Amino acid sequence: MTTSRGIDVSAYQGPQDWAKHKRDGVAFAFVKASEGQHSRDSRYATHITGAKAAGLIVGSYHFAWPNQSAASEAENYIAAVRSHAGPGYVHWLDLERYSDGRNYKGRSASQIKAWVAAWIAAVERAFPGQRVGVYTSASDLASGHVPSGVPLWYPAYPGSAVDSYPEAEKRARPRPSGRAPEFWQFVGSPLDRSVCYMSAAELRTWAGGGTPTRPKYEPFPGASWFTMGRKSPIVAAMHDRLVAVGCNRYQSSKNKDVIGSGDKASYEAWQRECGYSGAAAKWPPGPTTWTKLQVPNV
Incomplete structure (x- = not known):
C-alpha cells in the first residue's frame, strides 16, 4: 500500500532537526497552533517555520472545546496560523475528550457534531481551497461527532507490535466506524508518528486541493x-x-x-x-x- 511518513509536534516537544527528519524519510509535519478560545501554542511559530524550511508538507491543529463558542475558537486558530498558512497547508481540528470530560461537558453528540461543522466551515471560509479535516478517536466517530465526508486523521496505538513506520505500513488501513482515514497516528512516544495513505507526491497534490492522479478504474472481468x-x-x-x-x-x-x-x-x-x-x-x-x-x- 502506498504511504508517506509524518510527525506532529507541540510545545511539549523541544527544537527539532527538521532537515534530519526530511533525510530520514519524513514527508509531512503537523504542528499544534491553538486551543480553546484564547490559548496559543508557544512553539508553533518555531516548529512550523522549521518544517516549512525543510520542504515538508505542513499543517497545524487546534485542540477543541466543543462546550465553548465554535466561532471564537475558529477565530483563535485562524489568527494563530494566518501568517504561515498558504497553498498546500492542511488544517486540523483536534477533537478529543479530556479524561475528565471538561471540554465536552454539557454537550450532546448532535451538538458536538454541529459545533465541529461550524468550526470547519469558518476555517474553510478563512482559507479557501485549503484542506480542513478532523483528528479524532474511534469513540468520537462511533458517537457521531464528525460529519461525513471530512478528511480524517485517526489515532490508534497497537503497542509494541506497531511502533515503527515499516510495521505500520504492513498493517491494513484502519476503518473505524466503516470510515477510511487519510492518516493513521500509530504511536505517540517518544514522538507522535503517522502514516498517510498517499505517496508524498499524491499527498502534496491533495494538500494543494487537487485530486491525486490514479490509473483508470477497470471493472472485474471474471x-x-x-x-x-x-x-x-x-x-x-x-x-x-x-x-x-x-x-x-x-x-x-x-x-x-x-x-x-x-x-x-x-x-x-x-x-x-x-x-x-x-x-x-x-x-x-x-x-x-x-x-x-x-x-x-x-
Whole structure:
C-alpha cells in the first residue's frame, strides 16, 4: 500500500532537526497552533517555520472545546496560523475528550457534531481551497461527532507490535466506524508518528486541493479471464495500480499489457496485503481485492 511518513509536534516537544527528519524519510509535519478560545501554542511559530524550511508538507491543529463558542475558537486558530498558512497547508481540528470530560461537558453528540461543522466551515471560509479535516478517536466517530465526508486523521496505538513506520505500513488501513482515514497516528512516544495513505507526491497534490492522479478504474472481468495470457489495457491498469500501492514484484516494465510472472507475484503480494493467506492469496484475482485495488477507499 502506498504511504508517506509524518510527525506532529507541540510545545511539549523541544527544537527539532527538521532537515534530519526530511533525510530520514519524513514527508509531512503537523504542528499544534491553538486551543480553546484564547490559548496559543508557544512553539508553533518555531516548529512550523522549521518544517516549512525543510520542504515538508505542513499543517497545524487546534485542540477543541466543543462546550465553548465554535466561532471564537475558529477565530483563535485562524489568527494563530494566518501568517504561515498558504497553498498546500492542511488544517486540523483536534477533537478529543479530556479524561475528565471538561471540554465536552454539557454537550450532546448532535451538538458536538454541529459545533465541529461550524468550526470547519469558518476555517474553510478563512482559507479557501485549503484542506480542513478532523483528528479524532474511534469513540468520537462511533458517537457521531464528525460529519461525513471530512478528511480524517485517526489515532490508534497497537503497542509494541506497531511502533515503527515499516510495521505500520504492513498493517491494513484502519476503518473505524466503516470510515477510511487519510492518516493513521500509530504511536505517540517518544514522538507522535503517522502514516498517510498517499505517496508524498499524491499527498502534496491533495494538500494543494487537487485530486491525486490514479490509473483508470477497470471493472472485474471474471477470474477465468486471468488464466488466458491476454494482451489488454486491463493488464496495464492492473500493473500501474500494483506499483502505486507498493506491491511491485516486477523485474522490468516490458510488455506490461501482457500477463506475466511479475503480475502474478505482485497481485499475490496485494492479496496478502488485503489479509488473505495460503491458497486464498494465490493468483488469479478475485472481485473483492480487484475492486479494492482499483478504488482504494472501498
